Amino acid sequence: MFTSFCCYLFLSAQPVISAQHVFDFDIKQYKEDTKILASDEFGGRAPLSAGERLTLDYLVNSFKDIGLEPGYKGDYLQAVPLAEINADQDMTLAIDGMTFISGDQFTARTQRIIDHVELKDSDLVFVGYGINAPEYGWNDYSGINVKGKTVIVLVNDPGFATQDDNVFKGNAMTYYGRWTYKYEEAARQGAAAVFIVHETAPAAYGWGVVQNSNTGSKYTLIDDNNNLSQVGVMGWVQHDVAKLIFTKADLNYETLKLAARKPDFKAVDLKMKANLVLKNTIVKAESYNVVAKLPGSNKSDETLVMHAHWDHLGTKLDAEGNKQIFNGAVDNASGVAGVLALAKAFKAKADQTPFKRDILFTNFTAEETGLIGAQHFALNPPVPTKDMVAFLNIDGMNVNDGVDYILGYGQGVSELEGYLKDASSELKRHVKADPRPQNGLMYRSDHFALAQQGVPGLLFMSLGDTDPDYIAHKYHKGQDDYDETWSLGGVKQDLALIGSILAELANNEDWPRWLxxxxxxxxRAEDNR
Structure with missing residues (x-):
């Protein structure tokens, strides 16, 4: 289980970036790359779709044109074995005479590679936040056996609920608050199903995001047992639905939610039965990560990774049967175009004076489904993860005007924060603390999968700080489209910043440490780094 991050002021301990690294970024090409990747022709760049093939061809050809070498065992592509699972949405969740509608009131899916999952009179249990965290003296599963049962859990963690810095990490979400953790722990406890109660503030997004992210094609890696060790049903329920269920059980949802904030909370048997039939259409196929390499001059056993995920949510039919394309222009065509711009600028610089360390420029698949491409890369890397110095990850760029700050995700996490601080200062900017630590962005993008293997990372993300409308009306919605009016001032300054950090790490001998x-x-200590 992952220990959550502490928030405290960090003073740089590694060598200070002494001078600005100047690069010539091709902003005209950046704009063209973003526009093409986010076009309707690419269909929202879903894994295992026609849009994937267009995306892969575009990226591989771009890296070839730039002059980078293949980065994965002599190829630009790393195969990622996936199962595409489509759950028939003509399903209902029935609980003691109440029937709930898929999409509008609940979502349900599975990562098990089977065509049929059924809850038949499954006992319903409320287990608070669904957390088992010994280091916090917390176990919501204490004293109850949920094997074969359906559990209802709250989103986020008790720190956010109490806003008490002495409870978990207060307002800053820990990994225990992530929906991925809730499903993992429920599986470890033997539950048949888990439903997370959605509330906008602790989830950090509205019900529309849950609905769009869980009712279409979903993807998963495949283990040796068709993922049968995972929880059978992974679901969400609307807040109002949860209240109806608790009222039917002669219980008060709000009262029990308050009780769940305390470590002595005991799970509550709702004395109700859940029934659901999940019918799946399954396609097994290979998706692909893209890996290109800029060789170093004399430290080829030391590697940096510059990354952005290429996938988005694809194309879906709305309730009226109309096709809706989720183009993901900011998330994350903007980041992919940023990696291409950096690759082009670094190759031009290396042609004059090679960098000492190798640099991999990567784009992974299936980030939106749970960092799947990143997990596969981390477990099957082209070079050992112990030889990876750092992983820099762009997940949405500031396509609007430049600002005098850069967002810093996490404080006191790794020495890479010192690089961010120093590079920002050189460029007349400052590091601004994540304004939404409760959203848990440290655990929601591809750098997290590499962190699990000990590789420190930096996240560069701008999804709402310069566009207040973005999270509410564009994030994971069909409105995340390319816009000709974007000024790209933020892109220019962030490419300069990221390039400065990447160049410094590519030429020094530092191995940034976890703090x-x-x-x-x-x-990381296991690798003697």
């Missing part, structure tokens, strides 16, 4: 005690730090 706070965590499983990340322990994993």
């Amino acid at each position: 706070e005690d965590s499983d990340f730090k322990a994993r």
